[in-house]
Amino acid sequence: VATFTSTGSSTGTRSLVSVIQEHDSATGSTGLNVRSDAGRGVFIQSTLAAGGYALEIDADQTTAGAVKLDAATTGGASAKGVELLFPALTTGTGLDITSASSSLGSGGALVEISQTSGTMSSANTAVLSLKQAGEGTTGLKIESTHASANTSLRIDSDSQTKNVIEVASGTNLTTGDMLNMSVSSAHTGQMISLTSSATADSARGEAILIDYRTANTSANAIRVTDGTADTFTVTNKGDVTMAGNLTVQGTTTQINTTTTLAKDKSIILGAASDIVTGATYTAASPPVVTS
Secondary structure (H helix, E strand, C coil), X not given: CCCCCCCCCXXXXXXXXXXXXCCCCCCCCCCCCCCCCCCCCCCCCCCCCCCCCCCCCCCCCCCCCCCCCCCXXXXXXXXXXXXXXXXXXXXXXXXXXXXXXXXXXCCCCCCCCCCCCCCCCCCCCCCCCCCCCCCCCCCCCCCCCCCCCCCCCXXXXXXXXXXXXXCCCCCCCCCCCCCCCCCCCCCCCCCCCCCCCCCCCCXXXXXXXXXXXXXXXXXXXXXEEXXXXXXXXXXXXXXXXXXXXXXXCCCCCCCCCCCCCCCCCCCCCCCCCCCCCCCEEECCCCCEEEC
16 A cells, blocks of 8 residues: 655646656557456545546547547446446536547547447347436537538438337327427528439338327328418328319329319319400400400
């Protein structure tokens, strides 16, 4: 057992104990080796609230890692490879990872989490798990501040038989939205864009599938509004209501219903061109039609 104590009050930069390995060719050496067969290996207690870092590593590695943790954690409800606790955190940040580099390549990543076993088949295994309990908190927030930055969230998936994105809220969702997207700026792109380009694929599913099951026959599966009134609605039973005009361009229009009710003041059949209403006829030579 060895104890090193200093009672000096100097505020200058100094080291109480230094371990130095100066020869830069001794790449296999270890500056400080701590072995513990029981209990904690290393314990650092910093008692000055306004003090510096309890542990600081200033590494010059460029092609190798600066810190490595090889843990033999196997399982159990309380087993953790790394545990970080911030019980008094208020406006600060629990974990801050920052890179000021402007040359990060397309294959690089500021943070990378890998699960490399291709044989893991547990249905509930999560590579990244976020648990949120605080009222008013956000589980995951992505803030992109560069106007011409790439996508804020991108998923490259090789999945063939499973869902690429799945959101399951259970039975707790009441008045909230399952998915909410909003934009306040004028834009020429789509808020949602779906593209399937494999034209030779004969076994193709739907671009959009809505499976909306409810006993409320007036509940809308699709609703379009202009902010003041509904302009287009489709109930889960297939009833369609639209406030605007309907233009059908095709070869055949087929209506197969029990009752067809038309409340139009004018019905025109067999017109060879567009119909102009409200025209007046004046007998003259030649006759004049004014609309």
